[in-house]
Amino acid sequence: MTNTLVLDVDGTLVDTNYHHAVAWFRAFRRFDLTIPTWRLHRAIGMGGDKLVAAVAGEHVERAHGDELREAWEEEFAPMLAEVRPLEGAHRLIAAALEQDLTVVLASSGKRHHVDHYVKLIDASGITSTSSDDVEDSKPAPDLIEVALRRVDHSGRAVVVGDSVWDCGAAKRAGLPVVCLRTGGFGEAELREAGASAVYEELDQLRADLTDLPMA
Structure with a gap:
């Protein structure tokens, strides 16, 4: 799995x-x-x-x-x-793939925006969603559910986000969620919204990849 x-x-x-x-x-x-x-x-x-x-x-x-x-x-x-990748974005994806995790991007952005971001973080070949793929966006679970259907998802999963809206979507999808503070939301409110862990930066999350909650 x-x-x-x-x-x-x-x-x-x-x-x-x-x-x-x-x-x-x-x-x-x-x-x-x-x-x-x-x-x-x-x-x-x-x-x-x-x-x-x-x-x-x-x-x-x-x-x-x-x-x-x-x-x-x-x-x-x-x-x-002007948009730049957050520090550690490519390293996180590369580390996840090295650990045999399936990686999928569940974005509600416009398709041409998502394609641009994929190039910025050097994530070509990674499956992604966009606002074109669903009628109901976050905090509805639809984007997460579509993302999981698009990859060979036979095991467990965890959602990684930066906002209370990601937490709401993960909860509705029945999945655990961990969050970054990189979106400008505070640790306490992210935890209250359902995040089991909150990280200051992506490299900290990368160091915990083997210990993330999966469901």
Whole structure:
């Protein structure tokens, strides 16, 4: 049996959460809506299909949801070249493969964004998901379930993320989750959301690969 490491991407392997928050802020400003960036940051990690209503209300989603998501993508596009991998991203994946773990990326990002990140972290050949693959994004479990179906998953699995939304998706999928603080969420809130361990950086997680909880 092969155990599986289900990796979130944004905020976990690449440093994008604050770029996304700024892009959303600018997108809302196009419609004369000012959402504090701290509130936007707190929502990063859930899918864009949920974010608008979460930070601005259902009435804004009904009136401008699709337009806001288009505006966010336009605002984020110039920042894509600025995105850098988080330290240790490639080392984590390489170590997991060396330990005969199956690695799959469970991202709710746009497909062209995910493809760009895969190149940044030198993870070609690693199976990944995107927002194109599901109708319901995190904290729904759909992305994790699709990711597991796409790999030879015959053993146990653990989810690695950076946000409370990753924790919620893992819980709904019936899997344990460990988290990084690289997305800007605090250790206490990640543990309260269900993370069994919280790491400051990816190399610390890599050192614990053989001891991660699997279910």
